[in-house]
Amino acid sequence: MKLKEEVNKVIASAFDKAGIDTAPIPVTEATKPEFGDYQFNGAMALAKALKQNPRQIAQTIVENLDLNGIITKAEIAGPGFINLWLNDTFIAQKAAEARADERIGVMERERPVKVVVDYSGPNMAKQMHVGHLRSTIIGDTLANLLSFLGDDVIRQNHIGDWGTQFGMLIAYLEEMGEDGSGSLKDLEQFYKDAKARFDADEVFADKAREYVVKIQSGDAHCLNLWKKFIDISLGHCEEVYEKLDVNLSRDDVRAESFYNDTLAKVIEDLDSAGMLKESDGAQCIFLEGEEIPVIVQKKDGGYLYATTDLAALYYRANVLGAKRISYVVDARQGGHFKQVFRVAKEAGFVPEDVRLEHVAFGTMMDKNGKPFKTRDGGTVKLIDLLDEAIVRAKEAITAKDNYSPEELERLAKIVGIGAVKYADLSINRESNYVFDWDKMLSFEGNTSLYMQYAYARIQSIFRKYEGALSGEIEISDTLEHRLAVMLLRFEDILIRAADDAAPNQITTYLYELVTLFMRFYEKNPILKEGVDEKTRTSRLLLADLTARTIKQGLNLLGIQVVERL
RNA sequence: GCACUCGUAGCUCAGCUGGAUAGAGCACCCGCCUUCUAAGCGGGCGGUCUCAGGUUCGAAUCCUGACGGGUGUACCA
Numbered sequence A: 001m002k003l004k005e006e007v008n009k010v011i012a013s014a015f016d017k018a019g020i021d022t023a024p025i026p027v028t029e030a031t032k033p034e035f036g037d038y039q040f041n042g043a044m045a046l047a048k049a050l051k052q053n054p055r056q057i058a059q060t061i062v063e064n065l066d067l068n069g070i071i072t073k074a075e076i077a078g079p080g081f082i083n084l085w086l087n088d089t090f091i092a093q094k095a096a097e098a099r100a101d102e103r104i105g106v107m108e109r110e111r112p113v114k115v116v117v118d119y120s121g122p123n124m125a126k127q128m129h130v131g132h133l134r135s136t137i138i139g140d141t142l143a144n145l146l147s148f149l150g151d152d153v154i155r156q157n158h159i160g161d162w163g164t165q166f167g168m169l170i171a172y173l174e175e176m177g178e179d180g181s182g183s184l185k186d187l188e189q190f191y192k193d194a195k196a197r198f199d200a201d202e203v204f205a206d207k208a209r210e211y212v213v214k215i216q217s218g219d220a221h222c223l224n225l226w227k228k229f230i231d232i233s234l235g236h237c238e239e240v241y242e243k244l245d246v247n248l249s250r251d252d253v254r255a256e257s258f259y260n261d262t263l264a265k266v267i268e269d270l271d272s273a274g275m276l277k278e279s280d281g282a283q284c285i286f287l288e289g290e291e292i293p294v295i296v297q298k299k300d301g302g303y304l305y306a307t308t309d310l311a312a313l314y315y316r317a318n319v320l321g322a323k324r325i326s327y328v329v330d331a332r333q334g335g336h337f338k339q340v341f342r343v344a345k346e347a348g349f350v351p352e353d354v355r356l357e358h359v360a361f362g363t364m365m366d367k368n369g370k371p372f373k374t375r376d377g378g379t380v381k382l383i384d385l386l387d388e389a390i391v392r393a394k395e396a397i398t399a400k401d402n403y404s405p406e407e408l409e410r411l412a413k414i415v416g417i418g419a420v421k422y423a424d425l426s427i428n429r430e431s432n433y434v435f436d437w438d439k440m441l442s443f444e445g446n447t448s449l450y451m452q453y454a455y456a457r458i459q460s461i462f463r464k465y466e467g468a469l470s471g472e473i474e475i476s477d478t479l480e481h482r483l484a485v486m487l488l489r490f491e492d493i494l495i496r497a498a499d500d501a502a503p504n505q506i507t508t509y510l511y512e513l514v515t516l517f518m519r520f521y522e523k524n525p526i527l528k529e530g531v532d533e534k535t536r537t538s539r540l541l542l543a544d545l546t547a548r549t550i551k552q553g554l555n556l557l558g559i560q561v562v563e564r565l
Numbered sequence B: 001g002c003a004c005u006c007g008u009a010g011c012u013c014a015g016c017u018g019g020a021u022a023g024a025g026c027a028c029c030c031g032c033c034u035u036c037u038a039a040g041c042g043g044g045c046g047g048u049c050u051c052a053g054g055u056u057c058g059a060a061u062c063c064u065g066a067c068g069g070g071u072g073u074a075c076c077a
Helices: A003-018 A042-050 A054-063 A087-101 A131-147 A165-176 A187-198 A202-218 A221-242 A258-271 A306-318 A332-347 A380-398 A405-425 A448-464 A476-489 A488-501 A501-525 A533-556
Strands: A039-040 A069-075 A079-085 A114-118 A152-156 A277-279 A282-285 A294-297 A322-330 A357-361
Touching: A003 A039, A003 A054, A003 A187, A003 A294, A003 A488, A039 A322, A042 A282, A054 A069, A054 A079, A054 A306, A069 A294, A079 A332, A087 A476, A114 A131, A131 A152, A131 A322, A131 A357, A131 A405, A131 A488, A131 A501, A152 A306, A165 A187, A165 A202, A165 A221, A187 A282, A202 A221, A221 A380, A258 A282, A258 A294, A258 A306, A277 A294, A294 A306, A294 A332, A306 A322, A306 A332, A322 A332, A332 A357, A405 A448, A405 A501, A448 A501, A448 A533, A476 A501, A476 A533, A488 A501, A488 A533, A501 A533
Parallel strands: A114 A152, A114 A322, A322 A357
Antiparallel strands: A039 A079, A069 A079, A277 A282, A282 A294
């Protein structure tokens, strides 16, 4: 439910009753439990406009407040804060409703938006490396989240399958004279070998250059080789996606090459819009206030990534009809997107009301604050990183229990991959973050294992409990009150996280939720002797809703839960 | 040089549209298991929010400047 909106309505109606006629000022979550559940700080802001003392204004609002329904207590504090406590009966009822709902009370948007989320974007000439991790999982989370909220999400995997390097690669593939399944196992090595061949042999190099032209002109033989190459390379990516448990399929692939035929049109349109200017033989757009031009066509006639991006923007806005287009790409490309978005709007490729955003993220660092590399300085292959996560997860969880080998394998996969994802997604995406195995696979603090553990503990309660789960929720103390309010805030959190494209708002919420639950559970026994039936039922219901909220939250992050840990 | 971005506890990080005494985890110290998973919970220690101005009833948050780190800067993506 949209809890905050409910509280805002109560305030707004008090404004009406009091005859205060101003734009609505929203409440905020209370900064401390002593200050209630929500606080209204608008009295101070209104003081000047109303020419009244803020405490007096607060007094007027409180006097006109309906204290019988949602809010049970309102207190004026300090210079004019109004602290608001939610009614236990109200939250108990809403929590029960949420629990009875498959979507735990989260509504689908009344006005869904068509959104394109562009993420992952691996290069077909190379193996996926850790640099692709963040784009892939942040993008996947954003897509999951928007989709859950009811938006019409179109996932777009803008793979790099076009460019001069492919001439060399397919020439080499042909020379190897096989279907590629052998030598293409290691793309990194294949690329190196092809490059070595290219540098050493003039005849081969000429052929490679010739093949570039041939692919572009649609030569059947070369196109076939190219398709084979892309197919195998994409297969590697899919292995990673599957291991990562990410919702990307071939249907989501809209490769660079897809836009190839429209690039000439882009140049034409830019030209007729009067935006093109030749500079050093290249076709450029000079934007007001920008030092560097956007180059859309090289002096040799070739196109650049800005050209492809413009074509993609046109396609997404006009053919797909997106109203929001999100690019989940490394922060270092900020300048590029800033310019391309401006060009797209100024040239009319994208209507004014379409929201274009660069969902930027920082670099992954090692413990010493250096970019994450292998010991010998190479890039870390993503698949290796994931395999290591699984191995380490295995070590971490065997420390306590004995599992069968199959069960251990299954758990380690969920836990290990989940830990990698959670560690990444729990950091504010715009900052660089330090990759640390130990922290990642710790059970303490804001980690996936702390969440998994809490979830498993709750499942354990239900394994032991024999009765049916029905009855009412009754809030019996402050901890239960806070837990219930936290549970009801879920939708508000998701909406904001979706709008800000900020997965860490979800993890922060989950951490707070779980911490509250742990405290509640410590203090308020459920199955122990001496707990009366009604109290037990109520607590079971709260525990159930908590577990389902944890599960839903983690699922949105692309993380599975385990029933036992 | 210019542009962008970051600077919060010893370390890793939260801190939402400005709100009350700046929050977590780790590390360190001290408590709590005959009973629902102690991989948990409680308590303690630890801060001039880089610095200096400004706006405001109120600034870690907004503005200006300085200092420090990162990144980007014309035909790669």
